[in-house]
């Protein structure tokens with residue numbers, strides 16, 4: 001409890017203090033942020049530019065180069081196709097000449113052939129072979145008479161126009177004037193038919209390979225100069241027919257070659273055997289299915305670095321310019337940021353000074369307005385106003401804090417005091433509880449070991465407590481009766497009604513305190529239904545949880561029987577066992593009442609032994625006692641059982657006779673008694689004979705019930721009888 005109070009006090013104290021500056025790591029300043037931001041923006045822009053250049057310029061340059069190379073390959077293809085077409089066209093023209101068709105004398109034919117050779121100096125040899133393969137006529141008479149029937153051009157040109165692929169022709173080459181390189185030819189041949197369509201021979205044109213090289217140089221010269229392009233003309237078996245120095249007659253294999261052979265044209269980027277990357281334009285000349293054409297692959301290549309060198313140079317320039325521009329802009333941004341953030345920094349320092357002020361400082365340092373551009377001025381004025389307001393609130397809060405702290409301290413002390421009291425009270429409560437438990441245990445032990453039965457009832461008559469002695473006394477076990485309204489069952493009917501009435505009254509008025517504690521004797525019924533005399537000590541116990549009636553029941557059966565025997569003894573003559581005077585004084589009124597009620601008479605005999613003293617004197621008191629006992633027995637035997645015989649005192653006896661029909665009945669009883677008494681009494685040492693005097697007093701139903709008077713009358717009658725006896729003995 002005390003800990004929670006202190007915690008509350010601490011928390012409150014924390015709340016009312018001004019918050020300290022944040023403990024998070026220092027943030028970068030605005031100047032730094034602006035400079036870094038501008039620099040980053042410039043850097044980003046340059047990077048984007050570079051990416052764009054790389055993406056567009058490089059790509060554009062590559063595509064441009066590829067287009068150029070493709071066009072180059074097309075130019076070369078068109079030139080080749082044109083040359084072959086021209087050659088086959090010339091063959092067709094020659095075969096249409098009459099002197100050729102008619103196979104006129106060789107000189108005439110030769111003239112026509114040489115005429116054409118003059119026009120086309122690259123036609124190294126033009127000849128007409130007869131159907132059997134013998135050369136009929138040829139330019140400069142070369143190979144005339146030679147058999148060329150095994151030559152490809154002869155076989156190919158027999159039926160249709162034929163273009164023969166690049167090949168060296170050894171026999172002809174040896175006859176032609178030697179040049180810088182061996183003779184190589186491309187053939188164009190066609191059938192020579194007469195007017196009837198009958199074959200007259202085959203005409204062939206050997207085109208020197210030199211025209212091809214010249215043509216390539218013409219086409220390639222500008223490209224070679226501008227962008228170092230190279231052209232390859234490749235035969236169907238992959239052998240380079242025409243190419244840069246050292247590459248001819250070598251085999252190549254590349255993607256562009258495969259594509260060109262397939263008839264496609266275009267440009268690709270690929271690596272060549274030298275390991276370098278090239279952009280290659282490709283195309284195919286002629287058509288494989290047309291024997292009048294030559295199907296070659298034309299490849300025009302350029303090193304990629306060469307093709308992209310312009311774009312790369314542009315890229316470097318942009319990078320350099322970007323770096324210079326970025327540095328300049330970062331510098332400008334830093335200067336501008338410093339200028340722009342100067343008032344903000346001043347404001348920030350002022351706020352930091354505020355935050356650095358100690359938590360308990362009575363006043364906050366004043367914030368000086370910053371003269372700068374509009375926004376900062378507004379901000380500084382707003383902050384100054386906020387600080388002024390905060391100072392006011394701080395003062396008010398501090399006052400409130402002090403007041404609250406003193407109140408809290410007072411409350412804390414009070415709570416601590418109360419807690420201490422409560423602690424003590426709890427301690428006492430615990431010890432009281434323990435004491436109560438001990439007391440309850442003691443009480444339980446006392447009750448269980450008490451000699452008396454203990455019963456507690458609530459106002460509804462329900463049993464709430466029942467000790468061991470009650471179990472023994474009344475027969476019900478504790479578990480059987482607790483919670484049961486058994487009290488009424490134990491009471492006899494008369495008492496039960498009174499008990500129920502009292503309970504109802506109590507329930508109605510509810511004040512049992514007025515019931516005095518008392519001790520009463522009751523006759524209860526036990527579980528077997530037997531009557532049980534008990535002495536009951538009753539008490540009323542008011543309680544907050546419901547009042548109780550408690551009762552201690554003491555078994556008084558023994559006491560009752562003792563009292564009864566004592567009472568019996570008190571009413572009995574110890575010598576004779578007859579009712580004594582007290583018993584007679586009690587029995588006599590009852591007999592008179594019965595006589596009155598029955599309307600019959602009753603009589604009283606007063607008997608007195610005559611001269612009894614002499615027996616005592618002569619034989620002793622013991623013999624006198626024996627005589628009195630035998631006398632009593634004899635009187636008892638001489639009257640009716642319903643009559644009462646009692647010893648009044650000494651040798652005086654009284655007999656009460658009831659249910660007498662008349663006065664004579666009493667006399668008759670006396671007459672019957674007296675003779676019996678005159679018989680001798682045998683004592684221990686002697687035998688004695690004596691007489692007794694008897695007086696009769698009869699009570700009639702209407703007589704007053706006066707026993708003294710009745711006894712007095714009987715006594716007087718007895719006295720008279722005794723006197724008569726004395727007189728009679730005296731006369732004798």
Ligand SMILES: Nc1nc2c(ncn2[C@@H]2O[C@H](COP(=O)(O)OP(=O)(O)OP(=O)(O)O)[C@@H](O)[C@H]2O)c(=O)[nH]1
Pocket residue numbers: 575608609610611612613614616620621622623624625628649650651
């Ligand atoms: N043995 C004995 N004697 C008793 C007892 N009570 C009284 N007596 C005696 O009885 C005698 C009675 O006395 P009295 O009636 O005057 O003497 P009595 O000899 O009978 O005289 P009368 O009645 O006039 O004939 C006394 O001597 C008593 O001492 C008793 O309990 N036992």
